[in-house]
Amino acid sequence: MDWPGWPQQDAARYRAAGYWTGDTFGGLLAGWARRYGPRTALVDGPRRWTYAELDAEVGRLCAGLRRIGVKPGDRVVLQLPNGAAFVCLWFALQRLGAVPVHAMPAHRRAEITHLVELSGAAAYVIPDVHARFDYRELAAGLPVERVVVVGDPGPYGFTAYDELAGAAPETGAGPANASGLALLLLSGGTTGLPKLIPRTHDDYAYNARASAEVCGLTAESAYLAILPIAFNFTWACPGVLGTFFAGGKVVIAPNPSPVTAFELIERERVTITAINPPLVPYWLEEHAAAKPDLSSLRLLQVGSARLADDLAWRVGPALGVRLQQVYGMAEGLLNYTRDEDPDEIVCTTQGRPLSPADEIRVVDEHDRPVPDGETGELLTRGPYTLRGYYRAAEHNATAFTPDGFYRTGDLVRRLPSGHLNVVGRVKDQINRGGEKIAATEVEGHLLAYPGVKGAALAGMPDPEWGERPVAFLVCEGDAPSVKEIAGFLRDRGLAPYKFPERIEAVAAFPLTPVGKIDKKALVAGLHP
Ligand code: J2J
DSSP, rough: OOOOOOOOOHHHHHTTEEEEEEEEHHHHHHHHHHOOOSEEEEETTTTTEEHHHHHHHHHHHHHHHTTOOOOOOOOEEEOOEEEEEEEHHHHHHHHTOOEEEEEEETOOHHHHHHHHHHHOSSSEEEEEEEETEEHHHHTTTTSSEEEESSSSGGGOOOEEHHHHHHSOOOOOOOOOOOTTTEEEEEEEESSSOOOOEEEEHHHHHHHHHHHHHTTOOOTOEEEEEEEOOOSHHHHHHHHHHHHHHHTTTEOOOOOOHHHHHHHHHHHTTTEEEEOTTTHHHHHHHHHHOOOOOOOOEEEEEEESSOOHHHHHHHHHHHOOSSSEEEETTTTEEEOOOOOOOOOHHHHEEEEEEEOTEEEEEEEEESSSSSTTTEEEEEEEEEEOOOOOSSOOOOHHHBOOOOSSSSEEEEEEEEOSSSOOOEEEEOOOOEEEEEEEEEEHHHHHHTSTTTTTTEEEEEEEETTTTTEEEEEEEEEEOOOOHHHHHHHHHHTOOOOOGGGGGGEESSSSSOOOOOOOOOOHHHHTTTTO
């Protein structure tokens, strides 16, 4: 078995409670096209699609994918920047019964090779060139049978996206197994190589639908996709999918600049969008300078890393919009502050669980519950939180409790109201303004550098990003520079956001009482 699903009893409970509806995404899109047909579903630059047009485009792409040999059950790695093609292809794969694997545009050869191999991908979808990077060159060296290029396919014999869309449309819902695999998300990771998160139609549809309800989405809503569209937050919390559930309009931002965002908010009368904490000061600055009309914007979601309380307090008064803090994870559990919460809660907590069926435990290092208000690791179980990673049996044995709770690795405090405060983390991960870096993954690469005998990657506090990666190295001879390490890691095909931004040579590593590298002590010893 590739991944452990929910035990029968829990699945039955989630169905009986109406959380799981038995709908697949292929069927959902067909239903939305019937219900919302002439309404605008998607806006990308000058191009617009009604729900009926989106459904037809998806049908053509589905037929095109089948023609090049993609079959039901196949995994297909999607690595596309924000654009309508991601939306259309994602649903075309659903209609076919194939499984999109969400990669990020920033990923490079090391990450994509791993994703392709781990998922056994039958195809890989890329742009031609984006942000000055030629994805076709990356694709040319990969062990994958089919490559689809949005744009110019180049000289490699790849398939052009435009060629796919030329086929006669396949209509209908597609395969009907809602408890089957619908997509694979990439985990932020803590150990070794990144893990894949299996999400089913039942659980992911609930994730998006319940999020849309909590955020008050209606057919009049317009969601602006600013963060990467493949990110769980942007895609389904409530994001693109939640907006479609409500019959609203999705507007694509081609880049994360506040200038672009403000233009689109004004032009399309956007009502809701989501950003990460590092963008908040840019929004405040640009808003003060340009005084855009944000009167349509009802809700500004901020999440993926800790938002400082003082910034949170400034959002409402400065921008005239309601803030919502979101503490979520691709593994499942989502926490939102609510419309009815007092400002104090909205500005100082990271929300409370989405579902009445989300089970929360805050525990000490022996998995014993701690009282409300005290700090402990958050464990969780529920109708949209995974029970095991994809093809990772060994890792699953320790990443979950025996009774199926996922160990988030986050340190939280729970208030009597049920709201959570994220105060730290026990997992070996760096959160660079929302971008997750698994320390051991990078350390593995650093150890391959000539003369490096020991490597420890840690997060150093940073006013702009929350934290930035710093590498502590034990070296034979001189330590390499930041630039030398960057060149080395680039050659090894690692995504640049993971590169250490500072190198510290150390003679030896301080150890914790249990004999692990004491990264806290290393960071504490940094001179500014
Ligand atoms: C502190 N840490 C946070 C927050 C996430 C919505 C929002 C975010 C993600 C996401 C997501 C945080 N304050 N507000 O998928 O749908 C850290 C925690 C968490 C990890 C998950 C969504 N919001 N975090 O960020 O899978 O450490 O998902 O466990 O990328 O981000 O990262 P990821």
